[in-house]
Amino acid sequence: MTERTVPTTEQPRRQPPDRKPVDLGIPTARGDRSEVLARPAFDDHRPPSPELLDDCVHCGFCLTTCPTYQLWGEEMDSPRGRIDLMRAASEGAPLTSSMVDHWDACLGCMACVTACPSGVQYDRLIESTRAQVERRVERPPADAGLRALIFSLFPHPRRLRLLRGPLRLAQRTGALGLVQRTGLVGRVSPQLEVMQSLAPPLGPRVEVPERTPAVGTRRAVVGMLTGCVQREFFGDVNAATARVLAAEGCDVIAPRRQGCCGALSVHVGREEEGAAFARRLIDTFEDAGVDTVVVNSAGCGSSMKDYVHLLSDDPDYADRARAFSAKVRDLSEILVELGPVAPRRPVAEDGEEVVVAYHDACHLRHAQGVVSQPRALLNGIPGVRLVEIPDAEICCGSAGVYNILNPEPARELGDRKAANILRTGARLLVTANPGCLMQISQAMERAGQPVPFVHTATLLDASLRGEQLV
Structure with missing residues (x-):
């Protein structure tokens, strides 16, 4: 058996000289300044668990899979470095701009969770830490405004639908490409330029029926999350998902009144907002009376399987969240569990x-x-x-x-x-x-x-x- 080599920080990856920290609009500790933002750093509502923090033994297996450590080679931009900052904050250190900078730079990809031989639950730690930051840090106007724009739009399918028409028209007439080529948006805000450029080519809007009957013998009754961005910008994917499930013997229920799952909100620390979305989604699928809830978006499925933790201290929803999370399956999971019955054909x-x-x-x-x-x-x-x-x-x-x-x-x-x-x-x-x-x-x-x-x-x-x- 080949012996695993423990990565160290002795020879970190090159840090680009022009690497910029996350812009909080305040001095950061990339140099020797760090503004105190809150004292104590954390409040009493779900701070990072000391037991979970102590699970990290600094072995370094996370370093080779951490995107930001691979980019910059900086210890505080690795999972174990961010855990050190969490531990310092939990032990009485004030919340500083440098701490927020390093936590904000984390993608939350959880590759470190897969790589960790000690079972460190970094996902729980970064989630609780980001919720603390969102409650205790007043972000500068530009950053706060951008976040307000994102979360007033993306988790709301009806608002995305209103945007969809003008965006499709701009794509078809070439107006969007013209604006992109001018670079004006990027000079105003690189973040808004990214939002503008990410939009996929839009065709006619596709709506999934509320009920798609099974083809042949019914093998299961499943609910289907239609999502927010998925529903309005990738409706063809939802339609394909429903057809595949039906072909494999599933009655597919896609409730019209379902809303956002809360994944984007929870991911950046907007805990209460994410919990509110979760409660509404649980209500919706309980009323639908399905055995399984199928998800075709990885981020959404991850969040929905985690409702059991998100709502664990809610007396009205804790048990319901546990039962709901147990029903959630990714599309690939349910199809493998059922086993194929419909014949496959070549696609070339x-x-x-x-x-x-x-x-x-x-x-x-x-x-x-x-x-x-x-x-x-x-x-x-x-x-x-x-x-x-x-x-x-x-x-x-x-x-x-x-x-x-x-x-x-x-x-x-x-x-x-x-x-x-x-x-x-x-x-x-x-x-x-x-x-x-x-x-x-x-x-x-x-x-x-x-x-x-x-x-x-x-x-x-x-x-x-x-x-x-x-």
Whole structure:
């Protein structure tokens, strides 16, 4: 057996000389200044658990999988370094701008959770820490305004629908491309420029029926999350998901009144907002009377499986959240559990072999531990030869709204991911998360070598229907 080498910080990766810290609008401790923002650092509501903090033994296995440590080689931008800051804050150190800077720089990809041999629950630690920051730090106007814009829009499907029409018109007339080429938006705000550029090409809006009956013998009754960005910008993926489930013997219930799952809110520390979304979603699917709730967005599924912790101290919802979380399945999980009954067909012309690269969304691979199931489904399609992407465990830089809040490191991570994908020689890319799809598609465009990129459900649906994708 090959002995594992423990990474150390003796030879860190090169830190780019122009690397900029997250802009809080206040002095940071990248140099020798750090403004005190709160004393004590944490309040009494769910501070990072001392027991969980003590699980970290500083072995260093997390370093090779941490995107920000790989970018900058800085100890405080590694999981164990951020845990040290949490421990200092928990033991009485004041909350400073440098602490917030380092925690904000984390993508929350959870690759460190997968890599850690000690079972450190970094996901719990960073989530509780970010909730503390959001309660106790008054962000500067520009940052606060951007966050307000994001969370007044993205978790609200009806508002996204209102935006969708003008955005599609701007794409079709070329107005959006013209604005992008001027660079005016980027000069005003790099973050807004990223929001503008991430939008996928929009076709006619696709709505999933509230009920899609099973084809043939009914094997299960499942609820389906339609999501927010997924519903309004990737409606074709939802439609494909419903068709695939129906073809495999599922009655699919997609309640019209369902809303946001709260994933984006929880991810950045907006705990109460995320909990409110979670309660409403639990109510909706309880009323639907389904056995399983199927999710086709990795970030959403991760959050929904974690309602049991998010609502653990809510006397009215703790037990209901536990039961709900136990019902949540990623699309690939439920399909593998049921086993295939519908015949698969090739997706390439004349049935020729097509090389497919599967990109693991972080919140599917690391947060949910769903790795083998998508690969099993793809390998079951005739003519597909699945190849692995080098450094697959490293995040693409999307990470919820991270690529909007932190465009420079996100862009570098996206470009690294694109370069690794191109090394595979794949003719088709597949993933299970809309954020990854948008982020990597943009990076592939920058590389000048765009490759068709689809959701897992889209590829499965094409195979079941005998349609060609390449």
